[in-house]
Amino acid sequence: MNDVLTAPGRTALLAAAVAFPYLFPDPVAVRAAVELLILVLAGLSLLPVVGWLRTVALSAPASAATGAVAAATLLSADQALPLAVLAAGAAGAATALVAIAAAPRRPQVVLPLTSLLVTVVVWGLLLPRVRLVSFARPVFVGVDLSADRALYLLTLAFVVACVAATANLARSRAGRETAALGAAPDVALRSGAEPRSVWLRTVALSGVPAGLAGLVAALVQQGVPPSAMFSPAVAMTWLAVPLLGGAPWISGTLVGAAILRGVPALTGLSVVGVGGVGLAVAAAALPDGIVGAVRAWPWRLAERRREGAASGSP
Amino acid sequence: MGETLAAAVVPGLALGGVLAVTAVVAATAGHGGAPHLGVGALPGVAALAAGRTLTISPVVATVAAVVVTAVVALAAQRLDVRVRTARSPLATPPWLADVAVLGLLVGVGSLLRPALAVDLPVGPLGGAPSTGAGATGAVLGLAGAFALRARRLRALPASAWWALAGTVIAVAAVPAAGVLGGASQGLAAAFAVADPAGLALRAAAVAVVARRDPLAACGWGLGVGLAETLVRTVSPLSGAALLPAIAAAAAGLLAAAGRATPARATAR
Numbered sequence: 001m002n003d004v005l006t007a008p009g010r011t012a013l014l015a016a017a018v019a020f021p022y023l024f025p026d027p028v029a030v031r032a033a034v035e036l037l038i039l040v041l042a043g044l045s046l047l048p049v050v051g052w053l054r055t056v057a058l059s060a061p062a063s064a065a066t067g068a069v070a071a072a073t074l075l076s077a078d079q080a081l082p083l084a085v086l087a088a089g090a091a092g093a094a095t096a097l098v099a100i101a102a103a104p105r106r107p108q109v110v111l112p113l114t115s116l117l118v119t120v121v122v123w124g125l126l127l128p129r130v131r132l133v134s135f136a137r138p139v140f141v142g143v144d145l146s147a148d149r150a151l152y153l154l155t156l157a158f159v160v161a162c163v164a165a166t167a168n169l170a171r172s173r174a175g176r177e178t179a180a181l182g183a184a185p186d187v188a189l190r191s192g193a194e195p196r197s198v199w200l201r202t203v204a205l206s207g208v209p210a211g212l213a214g215l216v217a218a219l220v221q222q223g224v225p226p227s228a229m230f231s232p233a234v235a236m237t238w239l240a241v242p243l244l245g246g247a248p249w250i251s252g253t254l255v256g257a258a259i260l261r262g263v264p265a266l267t268g269l270s271v272v273g274v275g276g277v278g279l280a281v282a283a284a285a286l287p288d289g290i291v292g293a294v295r296a297w298p299w300r301l302a303e304r305r306r307e308g309a310a311s312g313s314p
Numbered sequence: 315m316g317e318t319l320a321a322a323v324v325p326g327l328a329l330g331g332v333l334a335v336t337a338v339v340a341a342t343a344g345h346g347g348a349p350h351l352g353v354g355a356l357p358g359v360a361a362l363a364a365g366r367t368l369t370i371s372p373v374v375a376t377v378a379a380v381v382v383t384a385v386v387a388l389a390a391q392r393l394d395v396r397v398r399t400a401r402s403p404l405a406t407p408p409w410l411a412d413v414a415v416l417g418l419l420v421g422v423g424s425l426l427r428p429a430l431a432v433d434l435p436v437g438p439l440g441g442a443p444s445t446g447a448g449a450t451g452a453v454l455g456l457a458g459a460f461a462l463r464a465r466r467l468r469a470l471p472a473s474a475w476w477a478l479a480g481t482v483i484a485v486a487a488v489p490a491a492g493v494l495g496g497a498s499q500g501l502a503a504a505f506a507v508a509d510p511a512g513l514a515l516r517a518a519a520v521a522v523v524a525r526r527d528p529l530a531a532c533g534w535g536l537g538v539g540l541a542e543t544l545v546r547t548v549s550p551l552s553g554a555a556l557l558p559a560i561a562a563a564a565a566g567l568l569a570a571a572g573r574a575t576p577a578r579a580t581a582r
Contacts, residue, residue, distance in 0.1 A: 056413050078439070097333070109408045112407075113409070120560075124555075181524040227336070232511040233511040239413065250454040272421070273421045273424030275421065276417040276418060276420040276423075277422070279392055279413070280418035281412055282411075283393070283410055283411070
């Protein structure tokens with residue numbers, strides 16, 4: 001799970017992200033950047049499940065939807081933002097847990113179906129019944145979030161926190177157990193991993209960034225976002241983020257989100273359209289995503305040179 | 315109440331016919347006894363392709379829908395085979411091929427959507443067909459469900475069968491979606507567009523309960539179509555329109571569990 005993005009690269013990327021709203025203060029650009037960060041949060045939520053456990057999961061929009069509803073309900077009742085953050089993360093994790101709890105056996109096979117079912121139920125049955133609420137964006141530690149730049153920086157803080165948490169998880173014993181269970185279940189079992197607890201822990205944690213994505217969507221809309229933002233079609237787009245960029249790596253999520261938000265912005269095509277086609281391309285032609293292809297490039301080049309030298313020798 | 319029921323019958327039959335043929339395709343294209351999750355989005359692609367070309371003429375719209383759906387079905391088959399075979403079994407997550415096909419069809423459908431489309435709660439096919447068009451779509455869908463399970467057609471190469479399935483689905487979906495009736499209304503095609511992902515879910519639900527039996531697919535398809543349209547007519551914004559499809563899927567899963575239990579007991 002070693003990432004191609006080194007520490008200097010991460011620092012430079014973070015500096016560029018912080019400077020972005022000051023270099024491009026146009027509200028349309030800042031709003032587009034917030035949407036990109038929502039896509040990054042969605043991709044980070046899928047990274048441990050798709051990248052490490054090597055399983056298709058489609059419940060991220062449901063986690064985001066419940067996170068958005070929980071946050072909007074609290075903020076409309078004049079509760080503090082930190083409480084809404086906690087509630088959104090917890091709601092996202094609880095929703096993800098429902099999907100994995102419904103797959104007690106062979107979760108790698110059953111989770112795709114139960115996660116899709118959870119998304120369908122939340123999108124089709126629960127969201128239309130949610131009472132529409134609205135609120136003014138709150139002031140948080142003296143910063144008025146009604147300005148789009150402040151909202152962008154808050155979302156960036158969420159992304160940085162989730163990236164740090166994911167990187168720490170990857171280095172931890174729990175992260176190594178998760179990756180081992182996805183790559184070689186027999187070896188993981190022999191090393192003492194408890195598959196059920198690994199699945200529950202990983203899927204529950206994956207719901208937290210999705211819940212935060214829902215919170216940000218609620219802050220953007222200043223209320224419960226429309227249900228179309230959390231549809232099964234959106235689940236395809238969100239799944240394309242890690243698959244297209246490179247599922248096991250954080251840099252893959254960043255690359256995938258940049259492509260899936262950048263191409264529609266440049267061409268005028270719909271995000272869901274680009275996401276669906278991107279998912280198909282990634283599944284068919286990029287087994288390890290763009291980052292995986294870039295990582296393998298020097299090795300492939302050396303291999304080709306060696307083959308060329310071997311065929312040219314007498 | 316009588317008028318409400320009557321208003322729900324034709325769109326319900328039309329949706330039922332399309333679900334029947336799509337469920338048969340999903341059940342036949344599936345692997346390991348499970349229906350294919352993605353291929354059920356094909357009627358949505360057909361309806362959206364017809365809607366985009368409707369301003370030229372209804373005939374062109376029908377031909378365009380058939381050609382686009384057949385080509386997309388062929389591409390979906392190639393994608394399905396490639397994802398299932400190109401990767402090593404260890405690296406291929408279960409259901410990735412199905413989800414990739416669904417992603418492709420939802421993506422193509424989204425790219426075919428009019429730029430200023432307005433979603434209205436009129437059903438997953440995205441329109442209200444006239445009596446004649448709805449009945450035509452229903453009959454074509456039911457006939458297509460039986461035709462595609464015919465032994466001669468099943469003997470075709472997989473790519474030819476998928477392209478044929480796309481053609482049959484498009485022929486049924488275009489009249490059933492009520493797209494052609496919008497030709498005289500100018501901008502009407504931009505309002506209420508089809509939902510490929512929603513159609514895929516409903517088709518998979520019908521395929522779960524009907525398996526590969528075309529008669530059962532027709533029965534469950536018509537039941538789900540009529541029930542959903544009735545719910546939409548009575549309470550358009552309740553969000554309960556998905557319940558018939560969810561009930562069908564639950565019935566199918568329970569039946570599958572019932573079939574599996576005695577086998578395990580015997581083996582023991």
